[in-house]
């Protein structure tokens with residue numbers, strides 16, 4: 001197997017005295033679609049936030065595309081990463097937030113063109129072209145000139161996805177992308193993600209409570225519990241025949257809630 | 259003597275007050291942003307400079323500042339061999355602007371810090387630089403939040419211009435004092451003057467409200 | 482010579498500064514007195530305005546609102562001159578110090594009335610309804626339900642106005658009150674050295690406002706607010 005695009009090597013993460021991730025080893029192959037499930041507070045978001053560089057690691061090393069994310073090589077030693085290094089690494093990652101986090105003072109189009117223009121240095125025309133393609137992909141072409149607060153939650157989240165894609169990341173991170181949505185709006189967002197999952201070279205890492213959807217699109221499902229991967233395997237293994245007691249309990253609890 | 263005869267000189271004074279308010283508010287707004295942003299700067303020197311400015315000008319009295327600039331600064335200039343004698347207008351605009359800027363800086367800082375953490379995270383996820391995050395993400399959202407406070411500060415500043423009369427600037431308060439001295443008709447003169455300040459404050463509030471509506475247009479858009 | 486004290490202009494800046502410090506401190510004491518008196522006047526008039534603005538009758542409420550707005554939108558200096566020169570025309574002759582404190586009190590009563598109103602309005606309406614449901618008499622509701630919840634919200638804001646009042650006291654120098662700045666100005670006029678006294682006033686003001694803000698914060702922390710969700 002070739003070098004995984006994401007690799008957590010004995011990663012610890014604490015907030016004060018509270019240990020969120022414990023000695024985590026975790027890999028994602030290029031193009032793989034991985035879903036993280038698990039109870040609240042088990043550290044699912046923390047994994048994504050570390051990858052998006054919103055949260056640093058307490059110890060251990062995270063590799064993205066074979067390069068350490070939070071560290072730089074200085075000779076043989078690893079030293080904490082500089083902002084320049086983080087900026088370089090970030091170009092490989094895109095994130096979709098639970099609460100969308102669109103820029104409320106920019107139109108939909110500006111939300112999509114701003115970063116490509118100022119970060120990637122695309123021309124106005126090129127950025128617009130890219131944005132138009134993405135708006136078509138998420139089905140929002142006619143809303144390009146609206147402000148986020150003029151859109152429904154589902155539409156906003158589709159903009160959120162398009163905005164992340166506009167940077168052409170290699171890895172897309174989704175943190176409960178449909179949790180903040182009214183039930184009737186969940187489908188339209190899942191459809192967009194489903195569509196993305198068909199692209200073979202895009203790596204996807206998603207935290208979700210939509211179990212049926214996870215089962216449908218994932219190559220692999222990881223069950224997180226208390227800062228560790230308690231169990232992982234193909235969707236059929238995890239959902240069809242979970243081995244661990246904790247996994248069984250968790251799955252029973254969430255399917256009963258449905 | 260009828261009250262209409264006071265209107266001529268008082269209008270002249272009011273015009274000086276308007277100009278004084280205008281220029282010192284512009285200066286104050288500039289300083290508010292400079293020091294408010296500076297206080298949040300990652301560069302320690304900039305941060306300390308901003309904090310010192312804010313604390314000194316908020317910690318002392320405006321009239322002390324005005325007198326210091328007008329009476330004390332020239333003496334300091336003489337001691338080091340530079341001419342620092344300011345004309346009253348310059349001392350007035352400078353003192354008023356420096357003073358209101360220190361208060362405004364806290365408004366700017368507060369509003370920038372009040373922009374939600376999630377916006378900063380989204381900006382980081384989009385790989386924006388610190389500067390870009392500040393100018394294109396934080397400030398556009400923070401400025402509408404600052405406007406009500408700025409509006410109060412502008413009215414405060416208008417009222418404060420009256421102090422400039424004490425360094426013999428011919429503003430409204432100064433003209434009032436002249437007229438009272440001359441005609442000994444204090445009730446009429448001061449009633450008119452109070453009403454004129456009140457009117458100017460109302461106009462200023464309306465102008466600030468228009469500005470507020472303008473900078474916050476995107477917030478008005480609703481489904 | 483001032484207050485029977487002499488300044489020393491012939492042994493350098495430091496000796497000069499030391500010699501005028503007692504005078505400035507006397508002025509500072511006047512500053513503090515004026516602030517405290519002005520503060521209490523403002524608290525009382527402000528409460529009156531707040532009550533009137535909360536009145537049910539429009540003919541009471543509206544004038545009170547207008548007066549508040551009018552006071553807030555006009556300069557302290559002009560209000561002070563108004564009181565100083567106009568009151569005597571109507572037979573009311575007050576010492577300059579009292580006129581000054583009154584002017585400060587009036588100016589800040591407008592701000593304080595807003596603080597009172599905000600404090601009372603911040604008390605959850607459901608609380609008052611709960612009190613009604615329990616058949617508490619109106620007075621008791623106010624003293625036992627509204628006030629204990631409003632006071633911890635109001636006091637810090639009022640305290641901050643105390644600090645602001647302090648910084649406005651130098652305006653009283655225009656009607657001959659010998660507060661700190663006026664003392665420094667007189668010393669400057671006499672010795673032709675404004676730099677030392679005015680800079681000292683600046684420094685003393687920094688100390689004064691730091692202490693005052695410290696006290697305000699201390700009171701805020703000490704206030705009983707068991708179970709109150711403030712901010």
Ligand SMILES: Nc1ncnc2c1ncn2[C@@H]1O[C@H](COP(=O)(O)OP(=O)(O)OP(=O)(O)O)[C@@H](O)[C@H]1O
Pocket residue numbers: 015018020038039040041042043044045046047
């Ligand atoms: N900035 C922080 N400071 C302190 N504790 C934090 C911080 N961020 C997260 N935590 C704690 O770390 C733990 C794991 O958080 P995380 O957000 O990763 O959980 P999660 O698995 O995503 O849960 P959920 O399903 O509720 O989103 C939680 O107990 C949370 O309270």
Ligand SMILES: [Mg+2]
Pocket residue numbers: 044045046175
């Ligand atoms: Mg989470």
